[in-house]
Amino acid sequence: MARLFLACMVLLGLAMAAAAARPATTTTAGDPPTGSCDQDLQDLITNCQDYVRFPADPKIPPSAACCGVVQRVNMPCLCSKVTPTVETLICMDKVVYVASYCKRPLKPGSQCGSYHVPGVLA
Numbered sequence: 001m002a003r004l005f006l007a008c009m010v011l012l013g014l015a016m017a018a019a020a021a022r023p024a025t026t027t028t029a030g031d032p033p034t035g036s037c038d039q040d041l042q043d044l045i046t047n048c049q050d051y052v053r054f055p056a057d058p059k060i061p062p063s064a065a066c067c068g069v070v071q072r073v074n075m076p077c078l079c080s081k082v083t084p085t086v087e088t089l090i091c092m093d094k095v096v097y098v099a100s101y102c103k104r105p106l107k108p109g110s111q112c113g114s115y116h117v118p119g120v121l122a
Contacts, residue, residue, distance in 0.1 A: 053094070
C-alpha cells in the first residue's frame with residue numbers, strides 16, 4: 001500500500017511539474033480560471049486520495065474536507081491532467097461517486113481522462 005501511495009505521489013508530482021512547464025494559454029470569457037489548477041490538484045491529493053483509490057468497492061463517503069476541495073476546484077483543468085497512468089492509480093468510478101456525493105457531479109457528456117460521463121450535453 002505504501003508503494004502505491006509513493007508511486008501515486010511521484011506520478012502526480014511529475015504531472016504537476018509538466019503542467020507548470022507548459023506555456024500559458026489564453027481563455028475566453030466563459031472559461032473557468034486555471035491559475036490554481038496545480039494547487040487544486042495538491043489539495044485533492046491531500047484531502048481526497050483515500051476515497052478514489054482502487055479497489056473500486058467499497059465506495060466510502062468522502063470527508064467534509066474532501067468535499068470542500070471538490071466544491072471549489074477547476075474540474076475541466078484537473079480532468080485534463082488525468083492520464084492513462086493516473087487512471088491505473090485512481091478509480092474513475094470512485095471519482096464520479098465522490099464528485100456526485102459532494103454535489104458537484106461531472107457534466108453529462110463531458111470527459112475526464114479517458115472516462116466519458118454518460119449523457120449528452122444540453
